[in-house]
Amino acid sequence: MAYNEIDWNAVWKELYDENMCCRGSGECASIWESQGKARSFLKQSRENPHRIRHVIEALPIERGSRVLDIGAGPGTLAVPLAGVAAHVTAVEPATGMAEVMAEYAAESGVSNLTIVRKRWEDVDPAVDLEGRYDVVIASYSLGMPDIQAAIEKMCEASSRWVYVFWFAGATAWEQAMVDLWPKLHGRGFRFGPKADVLFNVLYSKGIYPNVETIRGEHVRRFVDLDVAVDEFREQYRITSPAQEEVLREYFSGVLSTNGDGLVHSGMMTRMKLWWEVDGCR
Template identity: 60%
Template sequence: MLPATAVLRKKRRRSDKMTMIHMLLTNSRSAAKLYRVWKEKKEMDIHEIDWNEVWKDLHEQNLSRRRKGECASIWESRESALEFLERSNKNPQRVAKVFSDLGVGPASRVLDVGAGPGTLAVPLASRCAHVTAVEPAAGMVEVMKEFAQKEGVENLEIVSKRWEDIDPAELSGPYDVVFASYSLGMPDIRAAVEKMCKLATKRVCLYWFLGSSPWEQWMIDLWPALHGQEYRSGPKADVLFHVLYDMGIYPNMETLQLLYTRTFPDFDAAVENFKREYHVETDAQEKILREYLSSVLKKEGGEFVLSENSMRVKLWWEVDQCA
């Protein structure tokens, strides 16, 4: 249920303010700039911003630029899911870090929201009493089941649905810990977090992006030349924090620097991969893509590698903060 202050804010908002929000978001896509402009003009108090609406708008604009119906749609194929799992398994430090962060043990019950191919859910299940993994993409679910079978895991429950469509009563809750690791590509982040809070008995933990991820930066660089329009990044941790704050949740935060790496057997394989991801259809577009990749790909041991650091954040809180 929304706090009374949030209800009053909704009643106070005027249509001209929402027009201003839309104009600024369309032109800048920056929550920080939105706040700065409002503060300078003194036309609005920062507490009157509906940050969940900011999140929704950024999310929607990002999907429209990428021409994707939903974030999960890019992982429908088994091939894409396998490639993701193989890439994730090359970074065991990330898995170890999450285990340490969550503070789980043999008696713990855990819910993984947006579990992907089971990168975390499967090894967690081998150490905990029970893990429920929610994952909507068919390719990811198929690969996760294979991964679990290979590891001999039998206490993993897989629910193949969007988090937005889940009724908490469908799940085997409650859970000691509910977490989402880089899987917050949902239109209504407030509703998503409220549902997580309802199912957790100890804590909720979210991992998300502080700034543009490496793959987003490549899109930012290329999109104008390929498609004649600016690329729109999805919402980041600044907006997420404000949404949580408006909910009365004051999370602990830890910044993380992670290395993101993509490896290809040859240059043409990299081109074909990004042609699909960047909707390259013409010879002219392919020429632009090839020139860009030749400037950023590095040849290492016979393979072509894209490797860059990115800043991420972990936000977590005890459930006694959940309204």
């Protein structure tokens, strides 16, 4: 089959559906309904302020800029961005994440942040957003089955720039799933769509993005093994004592001691793709 005959959006959806079926976790936002998990996620993110600062400083944001952050989580980028932009609109469907983001904004003295508590797929730009934005960002939040429609809406919401961040190759947590899934669920783990498919979706729509590859270590810290097992229980679909024992045994072998706690780490590759919206009109 020739390249121009491939429906890359259908490829994305097929991989997305296979991954969701394999994980059995429903919508991507569903695991972040808990405020406790959202606070833990924010704490882990804020332990690496250099990475957050590096991302923000690389964006074309000025004092008068208006920014849209899609899948903003607990405000990891949205709240710091509000400190340098005129206004930030953050789209976040998970209750826990949105509530923690509001807390984080209040603690940081941020008043120029609006939170839209919807999935990006359900957002109506004419109703839910405030006009068009100078910069639209989707940072590791592309858990959307129809990525083409999602990208088209991003272009519609932007007056100039769109920035998306996604994964290339297996992530640190997916490698653990590859190792564990046969023991836990009797079948192999299926990866979701990666940055190669995303690039081809863009390219097939006449969008030729700038691309930057980011190689680095992903680190998660835990007080002890019990906390780690509790953190991973839902993500790994643990429903029985036997499964929990498999999970406990695995992480007792891969977690390393760091100070007073434990660390799960691994190298991974991320990609930043960005373009001017003239490329998608």
